[in-house]
Amino acid sequence: KSRTKIKALLATEPTGQDVTVMGWVRNFRSNRFIALNDGSTINNVQIVVDFENTDESILKRITTSACLKITGKLIASQGSGQSVEIQAESVEILGDSDAEKYPIQPKKHSLEFLRENAHLRFRTATFSAVFRIRHTIAQAIHKFFSEKGFVYLHTPIITASDAEGAGEMFRVTTLPIDGSAPRNEDGSIDFSEDFFGKSTNLTVSGQLEGELGATALGEIYTFGPTFRAENSNTTRHLAEFWMVEPEMAFYDLEDNQDLAEEFIQYIIKYAMEQNADDLKFLDQRLKDEEKSLPQDKRQEFGLLEKLEFVTNNKFERITYTEAIDILLNSSHYKKKKFKFDISWGTDLQSEHERYLVEKHFKKPVIVTNYPAAIKSFYMRLNDGCEEGRQTVAAMDILAPGIGEIVGGSQREERYERLVARMEEMGVPVEELSWFLDTRRYGTCPHAGFGLGFERMVQFVTGMGNIRDVIPFARTPKNCEF
Ligand code: ATP
Ligand code: MG
Ligand code: MG
Ligand code: MG
Numbered sequence: 001k002s003r004t005k006i007k008a009l010l011a012t013e014p015t016g017q018d019v020t021v022m023g024w025v026r027n028f029r030s031n032r033f034i035a036l037n038d039g040s041t042i043n044n045v046q047i048v049v050d051f052e053n054t055d056e057s058i059l060k061r062i063t064t065s066a067c068l069k070i071t072g073k074l075i076a077s078q079g080s081g082q083s084v085e086i087q088a089e090s091v092e093i094l095g096d097s098d099a100e101k102y103p104i105q106p107k108k109h110s111l112e113f114l115r116e117n118a119h120l121r122f123r124t125a126t127f128s129a130v131f132r133i134r135h136t137i138a139q140a141i142h143k144f145f146s147e148k149g150f151v152y153l154h155t156p157i158i159t160a161s162d163a164e165g166a167g168e169m170f171r172v173t174t175l176p177i178d179g180s181a182p183r184n185e186d187g188s189i190d191f192s193e194d195f196f197g198k199s200t201n202l203t204v205s206g207q208l209e210g211e212l213g214a215t216a217l218g219e220i221y222t223f224g225p226t227f228r229a230e231n232s233n234t235t236r237h238l239a240e241f242w243m244v245e246p247e248m249a250f251y252d253l254e255d256n257q258d259l260a261e262e263f264i265q266y267i268i269k270y271a272m273e274q275n276a277d278d279l280k281f282l283d284q285r286l287k288d289e290e291k292s293l294p295q296d297k298r299q300e301f302g303l304l305e306k307l308e309f310v311t312n313n314k315f316e317r318i319t320y321t322e323a324i325d326i327l328l329n330s331s332h333y334k335k336k337k338f339k340f341d342i343s344w345g346t347d348l349q350s351e352h353e354r355y356l357v358e359k360h361f362k363k364p365v366i367v368t369n370y371p372a373a374i375k376s377f378y379m380r381l382n383d384g385c386e387e388g389r390q391t392v393a394a395m396d397i398l399a400p401g402i403g404e405i406v407g408g409s410q411r412e413e414r415y416e417r418l419v420a421r422m423e424e425m426g427v428p429v430e431e432l433s434w435f436l437d438t439r440r441y442g443t444c445p446h447a448g449f450g451l452g453f454e455r456m457v458q459f460v461t462g463m464g465n466i467r468d469v470i471p472f473a474r475t476p477k478n479c480e481f
Pocket of ligand 2: 230
């Protein structure tokens, strides 16, 4: 009961008072100094063991990752670094750890190695920092929208619709998989016999349901897991990821951009306040890593400088057409350095997005008004487009190191246009009749966006691979536990 967490302890005035801490050994030096961590902070507390009065058998059991209970006196630290340390009076072993076999040794492991030992990587300084920051960002999301009066609407995980129409869905079924599932006359599986009486899948986005909420509650957001069976082995795609999706009545595309920009800046500021130590650690980690790179491959700015800059500067706002012009006129394009070709009408690839952000503008960029043909059916058609260049009121936010982190749009609120677009794009109008009721009964202009939560965590932590910002990553051929 009297346990003090290390974070609180390190902020305490040392007056020789009795304290008890529990945690795991990060390091044990000279049979004397234990660096103990309990997960409450990136920092370890130093324990000074009275080795003359401590049993040999106990000393032997103080190994990396062993779990200890320490009771002792909190005193001012003699050494440099920390202000306090504990003069141990008793060392109790709560859990032994075989130092020979323990996979995470007290040395620097590569992120690849730790990914393969993902079940233990929480115990490293890097990952504990990342997951504390992930927690903070989740809190910031609720805080931001609550302060603005948005309603947190829980949209379903099992759905009967494919919001994106991209066909990247995980099926949900209780039908047998051994070939004995009931069949229709044409040989296809008869889902009317299935649990829900129809074919169902894991949600790819909560947007359509979110629009039902927004067109009655005014401003809502969903925040939950989303699933996409896309076979993308990239550093920014997961099969299971979390998405934040606000949806707002009476917002146009500009209001939508303003909100998204304010939201991202708010999250970063909050993380910088709440996780200063963790961010300082990650900033240094990146700097150390970069030392092994040639000068021209190193980042111009450190992580903290980047975050500071992003919170204090407006994002660049350009249209898709302007983005294409910039790319086509770049020396990068002329020297054929892009892998994917580009022309008006093609979608921006990650390499193009990152060029715009990292090389051209050197700040986050909001790209608007994409060609209608490459965007979803629910985005609002822009009036007065040139022949053959029909655009929609879409916006993507592009961030350094990642590319797209937000996709959003003003929604098509005009019933006839929406139905025409659905028919043109082969979206089943009948099945989405419930969605169309928002346009049938008191339709209103509205807008919304989806922020990839893990991509936001990548942005804030500077982690290069999305697998390293989610506790349990699900990617193609990878679902260990
Ligand atoms: P991308 O172009 O990177 O494949 P997208 O355009 O398919 O993304 P959207 O449908 O616009 O993605 O989804 C909204 C947001 O959700 C994206 O901006 C991104 O931040 C996030 N997101 C999309 N797919 C994934 C994924 N597979 N893993 C992690 N985050 C994702
Ligand atoms: Mg995608
Ligand atoms: Mg995209
Ligand atoms: Mg998108």
